[in-house]
Amino acid sequence: MKTGNQAPTDMKHIVIATETFTPEINGVANTLQHLCHGLMQRGHQVSVVRPRQQNEARGPVAGAGTALFSDEYVVTGLPLPGYSDLRLGITRAATLRKLWQQKQPDALYVATQGPLGIAAVTAAKKLGIPVSSGFHTNFHTYSKYYGAGFLAKLICAYGRWFHNRTAITLVPTRKMEQTLRTMGITPTGVWSRGVDCNRFAPHKRNAELRATWGLAPQDRAVMYVGRLASEKNLQMAVACFERLRALHTRSRFVLIGDGPLRKRLAERHPDYIFCGIQQGEALARHYASGDIFLFPSKTDTFGNVVTEAMASGLAVVAYDDAAASEHIRQDENGMKAALDDDSKFIDHALKLADQPTLLNRIRAQARLDALDLNWHRQIDQFEQLVLNTPQKAKYHAVNQSFSLL
Incomplete structure (x- = not known):
C-alpha cells in the first residue's frame, strides 16, 4: 500500500538532451517546455541537459529544480554556424557518463542531433540507458537557404547515422514518418503536438x-x-x-x-x-x-x-x-x-x-x-513511445559506419 508521501511505482527519471530550451523562442523549445511540464505533472523526474545560452551568465553547471524540470546540467555552448540564434552543446561522453552513474536515468530522449546529442547517446549506451530521439528540424532542407545545398546529402547521411543509433525516432506527423523511412531512418513513431486552447483563444x-x-x-x-x-x-x-x-x-x-x-x-x-x-x-x-x-x-x-x-x-x-x-x-x-x-x-x-x-x-x-x-493526449503518447519501446531493437546500429549510401 502506498503512503501519502510515496511516489507512484511507475514514476521514471527521464533525461532530455537538447541544444535549445526555454526561454529561447522556437518550435523545439516550445515543444520541450510543454513536454517537461506534462511529465513533471505526472510525477516523473525530468533532467535537462543543454548548452549555456547566448548572454547567459556563467555560474555553477547544475541548476535547481523548477516547474519544468527537476534539475539541469549546463554545458558549454557555441553558436551554430549560419544560425547564430541556436547553440551547439559541447561536452564529453565521459562527463555525462560520470554524471549519470551517480543516479542512473530510466530513459534518455535526445531532441537535437548536434555534438551534445552524440555525447549523450554514446554515454547512455555505455550505461545501458534506453535512448530515443526526436526529429524536430529539417536541417537537410535548410541547407539550400544558407548557400550549403551541396551538403544536403551529407546532412541526410549524418541524420540517418545519428537516429539509427537510437531505439526509436519520434516524428510529429505521418507524412514526416514517411520521409524518414525514405531516408533510411527506422523505426519511427508519431508523437504529435498539442496546443494550449486556454491561452490561445x-x-x-x-x-x-x-x-x-x-x-x-x-x-x-x-x-x-x-x-x-x-x-x-x-x-x-x-x-x-x-x-x-x-x-x-x-x-x-x-x-x-x-x-x-x-x-x-x-x-x-x-x-x-x-x-x-x-x-x-x-x-x-x-x-x-x-x-x-x-x-x-x-x-x-x-x-x-x-x-x-x-x-x-x-x-x-x-x-x-x-x-x-x-x-x-x-x-x-x-x-x-x-x-x-x-x-x-x-x-x-x-x-x-x-x-x-x-x-x-x-x-x-x-x-x-x-x-x-490537447497536450495531455500527447504526453500519453510520449510515455508509450519512449518508456515502453523495446530498446534493443536497433542497437546493432551502434557500430554501423557513417555512409553516404
Whole structure:
C-alpha cells in the first residue's frame, strides 16, 4: 500500500538532451517546455541537459529544480554556424557518463542531433540507458537557404547515422514518418503536438490593438508568426499579401517574430507592421486580433504556429505539409495547397478575403477542431513511445559506419 508521501511505482527519471530550451523562442523549445511540464505533472523526474545560452551568465553547471524540470546540467555552448540564434552543446561522453552513474536515468530522449546529442547517446549506451530521439528540424532542407545545398546529402547521411543509433525516432506527423523511412531512418513513431486552447483563444481579440494597426472592424489583418528567415519561404507570404491587398486595399500585413530578414523586409515594405517577438498573453492577443494566417513554410517538421492560429480562431492558409497535412481539412477548417502549387496558395488566401461568410465559418471550425488537440493526449503518447519501446531493437546500429549510401 502506498503512503501519502510515496511516489507512484511507475514514476521514471527521464533525461532530455537538447541544444535549445526555454526561454529561447522556437518550435523545439516550445515543444520541450510543454513536454517537461506534462511529465513533471505526472510525477516523473525530468533532467535537462543543454548548452549555456547566448548572454547567459556563467555560474555553477547544475541548476535547481523548477516547474519544468527537476534539475539541469549546463554545458558549454557555441553558436551554430549560419544560425547564430541556436547553440551547439559541447561536452564529453565521459562527463555525462560520470554524471549519470551517480543516479542512473530510466530513459534518455535526445531532441537535437548536434555534438551534445552524440555525447549523450554514446554515454547512455555505455550505461545501458534506453535512448530515443526526436526529429524536430529539417536541417537537410535548410541547407539550400544558407548557400550549403551541396551538403544536403551529407546532412541526410549524418541524420540517418545519428537516429539509427537510437531505439526509436519520434516524428510529429505521418507524412514526416514517411520521409524518414525514405531516408533510411527506422523505426519511427508519431508523437504529435498539442496546443494550449486556454491561452490561445478568439475572445482575446483586441480592438485597441487592431486600431494601432490602422484597421477598422471590417478590415482584414493578414498574419505571419515565426522566424523572419529565408527557410520560412517569406517571399511567398509577401507575394500573397501583395496580391490580396491589390483587391482589398485596407488589409494590413502583421508580422510577429524576428530574424535576419526583418531589416530587409522593413526597408522594402515600410507599411508592413513588424511587432517583433511576442510571448504569453501578448502573443495570444496578437493572434486573436488577426483574420487570415499565412504559413508559407515548406521546411518545418510541424509548425506549432498553425495550431496556435487555429486555436485563436484564424483561417490558416498553408501547404499540404507538416501540421497542415494532419489538421487542416480543405474549405472546412482552413486552406492548403500542394507543395508545388504556389499559385493555389495565393488563390486560397484571395478566396478567404473575397468571401466573408466562408472566412467566418472556417475560423469558427478551426477553433472547434483545435479544442481536441490537447497536450495531455500527447504526453500519453510520449510515455508509450519512449518508456515502453523495446530498446534493443536497433542497437546493432551502434557500430554501423557513417555512409553516404
